[in-house]
Amino acid sequence: MNSYSPKHIAALIERVGRLLSTEAHAEGLLPVQWETLRYLHKANRFSRTAAAVTAYLGLTKGTVSQTLNALESRGLVAKRIDPKDRRSKRLSLSAKGKRLLRKDPLGVTVTAVNALEHSAQQALDESLGALLASRLTGQGRQPFGQCRDCQYFADQHDDGGPHYCQLLQEKLASKDAEAICYEQLPK
Amino acid sequence: MNSYSPKHIAALIERVGRLLSTEAHAEGLLPVQWETLRYLHKANRFSRTAAAVTAYLGLTKGTVSQTLNALESRGLVAKRIDPKDRRSKRLSLSAKGKRLLRKDPLGVTVTAVNALEHSAQQALDESLGALLASRLTGQGRQPFGQCRDCQYFADQHDDGGPHYCQLLQEKLASKDAEAICYEQLPK
DNA sequence: TCATATGGTATCGACTCAATACCATAAAGG
DNA sequence: CCTTTATGGTATTGAGTCGATACCATATGA
Structure with a gap:
């Protein structure tokens, strides 16, 4: 074929x-x-x-x-x-x-x-x-992957609270974690 | 996910x-x-x-x-x-x-x-x-499929010789059978 | 023979896109 | 500080796509 x-x-x-x-x-x-x-x-x-x-x-x-x-x-x-x-x-x-x-x-x-x-x-x-x-x-x-899959992505608390970006040093809402990001660097 | x-x-x-x-x-x-x-x-x-x-x-x-x-x-x-x-x-x-x-x-x-x-x-x-x-x-x-997969495609001889287009009434070489066609109508 | 369909061309306008030059702000180094 | 250099964004120009329309030549069918 x-x-x-x-x-x-x-x-x-x-x-x-x-x-x-x-x-x-x-x-x-x-x-x-x-x-x-x-x-x-x-x-x-x-x-x-x-x-x-x-x-x-x-x-x-x-x-x-x-x-x-x-x-x-x-x-x-x-x-x-x-x-x-x-x-x-x-x-x-x-x-x-x-x-x-x-x-x-x-x-x-x-x-x-x-x-x-x-x-x-x-x-x-x-x-x-x-x-x-x-x-x-x-x-x-850039790959423009999701924020959650990024090296700089961190959970701020253990209680499942909001997250944190270690690159831009900003708090992230749960919604942000799903979004795609210009700075994203895959793990 | x-x-x-x-x-x-x-x-x-x-x-x-x-x-x-x-x-x-x-x-x-x-x-x-x-x-x-x-x-x-x-x-x-x-x-x-x-x-x-x-x-x-x-x-x-x-x-x-x-x-x-x-x-x-x-x-x-x-x-x-x-x-x-x-x-x-x-x-x-x-x-x-x-x-x-x-x-x-x-x-x-x-x-x-x-x-x-x-x-x-x-x-x-x-x-x-x-x-x-x-x-x-x-x-x-049009789907532009291969000639060989067309309703109008026919083998002219049983001995594996050249083929034939029943729509345009023309002989087809083996090479033609592989090519895509404007008139192709899938079987 | 006349109407209509079809293959192709020509022209125009709106728009993309790259390239270039440019301006403003920021960051880094002396 | 002050300069250089990098970065975010805008403006302009020119080549080219693409759709729309009009048009011409040839086929096809009533």
Whole structure:
């Protein structure tokens, strides 16, 4: 059988990706804009900056700056200067932005994935994850893993209370532990 | 564990796709141009037309026409009017185009896929294939399967000789049977 | 023969994206 | 301190994608 080969799989990934991105024109937003909204939704508070979005999407600063301007002028994203580092601007999703995210065109893919067998889902998750990791480390880029899986992540108390980031020296809520982080360094 | 979910998987596919496409700027060609070259390389002779490329990539005619012009002016692709239907132009890869394809930036993905376990490769192939098929049929688009898996595919002789397409009423070489086809209708 | 469908091209506008240059703030070293 | 250097972000420009529309040539069918 010729159809099953690494070459074929690689082409498949690219083709599925392209197909999804053409479907991702919805609600007047473009694919990159949706991805930016999604990122801001699941990133922790330290990671909602233009620089982090840049690293996450693999684009250049200028492009991301434009995208964020577009989202800001639609009232989906708000910028606020970081009081601790006045060069930096903290990004946040507005209520409108969160509401819009419920119409995420990625939803059709989600239902398609749901239709797969459970074992197939797990295999997809692991294989694509490994693929992503190998490409990222091959370029010295951040993995953007979950906060809880980070070297700097620590439980502050033994009683199951809030957590702590040893890098940024800040308290973390339980919710923060689930979020993805720009600074994350896998254990 | 929160990281394993259809939503997460869908986002993963999109992100890997984007990452690959940013890597696909190589040799002065753009991602779409590479995909077009790849398509022309593996499509059978009936399927090397602008219309088929359009359907395969999910773009509009105009965009594909521009892309093909770019490839033609670089001497990578040749056009020839189809004598049987003088509206249509048959496309073919030039020797230069085939040579360039050896530097395909998708190669890095191929090696990454190769590094996965065999069972993971198989799972990827099947899951992504199913995903692609569900998205395509959901939009009434062609599956572009292999010629050999088509309803119109027939063995002309019992002695293992060349094959035959019952739709286009043309002989097929063994090589053709492996190629993907615009008209393919899965059995 | 006339209408309609189909393959392809040309042109325009909105937008992405990389590249470059630039500004403001921060951090490190004398 | 004051300078250098790094970093976060913006602005501008130019190449190119992509969709939309209009258009031309050839086929197909009533």
